[in-house]
Amino acid sequence: MEKFQTVISRPAPLDSSNVDTDQIIPKQFLKRIERTGFGQFLFFDWRFNDDGSINEKFILNEKRFEDSEILLSQENFGCGSSREHAPWALRDYGFKVIISTSFADILFNNCFKNCILPIVITEEKLDYLFKSTLEFEDYQVKVDLENLILSDNKNFTEKLDIDPYRRKCLLEGLDDIALTLIHEDKITLYEKASIE
Amino acid sequence: MRPKTLFDKIWETHIVHEEAGKPTLLYIDLHLVHEVTSPQAFEGLREAKRKIRRTDKTFATMDHNVPTIDRNNIKDPISAQQIETLEKNCKEFGIELFDLASPYQGIVHVIGPEQGLTKPGSTIVCGDSHTSTHGAFGALAFGIGTSEVEHVMSTQCLWQNKPKTFEVQVNGKRPKGVTAKDIILSIIGEIGTAGATGYVIEYTGETIRNLSMEQRMTICNMSIEGGARAGMISPDEITLNYLRDKPRIKTLNNLDSLMDDWIKLASDEGALFDETLKLDATKIAPQVSWGTSPGMVTGINNKVPNPKNFEDPVKRKSIEDALAYMGLQADTSIEDIKIDTVFIGSCTNGRIEDLIAASKIIKGNKVSSKVKAIVVPGSQVVKYQAEKLGIDKIFKDAGFEWRESGCSMCLAMNPDKLSPGERAASTSNRNFEGRQGKGGRTHLVSPTMAAAAAINGRFTDVRSFDVDLGEY
Ligand code: SF4
Numbered sequence: 001m002e003k004f005q006t007v008i009s010r011p012a013p014l015d016s017s018n019v020d021t022d023q024i025i026p027k028q029f030l031k032r033i034e035r036t037g038f039g040q041f042l043f044f045d046w047r048f049n050d051d052g053s054i055n056e057k058f059i060l061n062e063k064r065f066e067d068s069e070i071l072l073s074q075e076n077f078g079c080g081s082s083r084e085h086a087p088w089a090l091r092d093y094g095f096k097v098i099i100s101t102s103f104a105d106i107l108f109n110n111c112f113k114n115c116i117l118p119i120v121i122t123e124e125k126l127d128y129l130f131k132s133t134l135e136f137e138d139y140q141v142k143v144d145l146e147n148l149i150l151s152d153n154k155n156f157t158e159k160l161d162i163d164p165y166r167r168k169c170l171l172e173g174l175d176d177i178a179l180t181l182i183h184e185d186k187i188t189l190y191e192k193a194s195i196e
Numbered sequence: 197m198r199p200k201t202l203f204d205k206i207w208e209t210h211i212v213h214e215e216a217g218k219p220t221l222l223y224i225d226l227h228l229v230h231e232v233t234s235p236q237a238f239e240g241l242r243e244a245k246r247k248i249r250r251t252d253k254t255f256a257t258m259d260h261n262v263p264t265i266d267r268n269n270i271k272d273p274i275s276a277q278q279i280e281t282l283e284k285n286c287k288e289f290g291i292e293l294f295d296l297a298s299p300y301q302g303i304v305h306v307i308g309p310e311q312g313l314t315k316p317g318s319t320i321v322c323g324d325s326h327t328s329t330h331g332a333f334g335a336l337a338f339g340i341g342t343s344e345v346e347h348v349m350s351t352q353c354l355w356q357n358k359p360k361t362f363e364v365q366v367n368g369k370r371p372k373g374v375t376a377k378d379i380i381l382s383i384i385g386e387i388g389t390a391g392a393t394g395y396v397i398e399y400t401g402e403t404i405r406n407l408s409m410e411q412r413m414t415i416c417n418m419s420i421e422g423g424a425r426a427g428m429i430s431p432d433e434i435t436l437n438y439l440r441d442k443p444r445i446k447t448l449n450n451l452d453s454l455m456d457d458w459i460k461l462a463s464d465e466g467a468l469f470d471e472t473l474k475l476d477a478t479k480i481a482p483q484v485s486w487g488t489s490p491g492m493v494t495g496i497n498n499k500v501p502n503p504k505n506f507e508d509p510v511k512r513k514s515i516e517d518a519l520a521y522m523g524l525q526a527d528t529s530i531e532d533i534k535i536d537t538v539f540i541g542s543c544t545n546g547r548i549e550d551l552i553a554a555s556k557i558i559k560g561n562k563v564s565s566k567v568k569a570i571v572v573p574g575s576q577v578v579k580y581q582a583e584k585l586g587i588d589k590i591f592k593d594a595g596f597e598w599r600e601s602g603c604s605m606c607l608a609m610n611p612d613k614l615s616p617g618e619r620a621a622s623t624s625n626r627n628f629e630g631r632q633g634k635g636g637r638t639h640l641v642s643p644t645m646a647a648a649a650a651i652n653g654r655f656t657d658v659r660s661f662d663v664d665l666g667e668y
Binding site: 015016020027032035045050063074075076079080081082083084087102104105109113114135163164165176177180181186188194 | 212213217218219221223232233235236239244246249254260261271274275277281324327339340341342343346347350351352353355357374383389390393394423424427489511513514517555561607608616626628629630631634635646
């Protein structure tokens, strides 16, 4: 897996709660059999009008958020299905960090497998980030996973609380399966002990 | 000894490796595979030249994409490719596949229990969030992403952080017309769609104990809609009776001793949960969802909420957005909402008891001339059972379409879709925007409520029908 590096970007503010996986990537795009190329379908029904033209009113389509690598969203981001197509689409579109007050369990998990860092912060701080990114033209947020610091170019700093094991996996781009196979002997022992 | 929960017992017996500060490596007893979340996992195996570790614990079926009319003629070339890819992959890697020609094909969470693949005390995963269904048997069953599918394929294990436990206790006699679907919808309405995030729910209490296995599956199925990692119910005699004659169970040669073990898995008296919620079943009315998330739900005799009554700005905005998408005015009576389509099916409510109950409401009635109604049995076995009972005729005579099994309009990856603005009463589990077709409006209900809505063309209190639904 690719290694997670420090991200500096203006965050894109998606002001919705319970953004579900059907919104992140509608099911008509789940039929591909590759892992790549899903970014074009991200938030499809919001980004595009019925006739296929770009929905100018959708916040992510605004020029100033076009190259965002950080997504802000309200509570319970990513609820719904287990489809990994959701993080594939987010990552392929360009998002490396998602910040919310809470995440759905499976999506949270899937993010770490795809070099995306989901960050949980308080409502108050999230409000601040939402406000700032809309307000300041030069606004930027920095996510430094190595030193566990979330900061901006105003005077906000926040210590990140990330599971140390997951942090290590992200920073080193470790392959989960290879890590598990270190325990091959234990798996075999378990199998021998539990003859069904 | 400290009393243990069902979850504790399963967790402890599946630990392969544990070390401080890291997730636990858990052994997986059953891996179910379907066509949508598996192709990239197989591809990963091929690239890394890995094999499937335990083909005897891995089973596949195709369900999400399959057409429900002419299943041998898949018009969408990409759907067809995904189905063919699964066939090829299963052949190459040596996995048993319940394919479209199999009389046992069906929605993955319907056929697992039906075939007796689902066993109490086991760990079960599938690249699908509704894997929680299998928890009804006292299993620890949860959905995983494609990376994890690949991980289980090659190691038969999974890294898991230990979730917390949440007891949802339901007591009291269910009023007539109130089904398992209404219970789970009202639980989600109560705790919210993220209320159980980070937890595994165990459903307890006399109301749950009195439910049939199929009803218990309906409850566990929607645990994920409350944010839970999994939902489970302790095994009892009802569990064992259901399992006894299932194809892959009845042939086990140590069945009696296994059954003794299974019963002992039940949570011990006095076992502690991290969180508890108590619910009174006598107060539950038939439920109808009005919004775009399963927690946006209310009783049939109530009204659509008014965002003005909510102070929290995030909540108010989400209600406003939902009403705009659903094309509903605040304060509309639920019974005044007219519908265009009825869908009876899915892994939540596509089993035989669901179809029998709905058919009792339908019998002797006609589907409203303004409504298009379809029944999609959860599996080919369910379809066959129903046809043997003559239920298909009841539905067809009333004006329903009777289809082949699959996920169908639950997520509309096959040709069964809502058009923009079309409003459906659906027995499935998600009312997200666009879930049943772009711009489609979904109201989640029980099968009997869906049947009542089909007849009247609007939501109707099923309790006004003078029909004996037995224990359903
Ligand atoms: S019926 Fe619906 S919820 Fe169930 S597995 Fe199929 S798509 Fe998923």
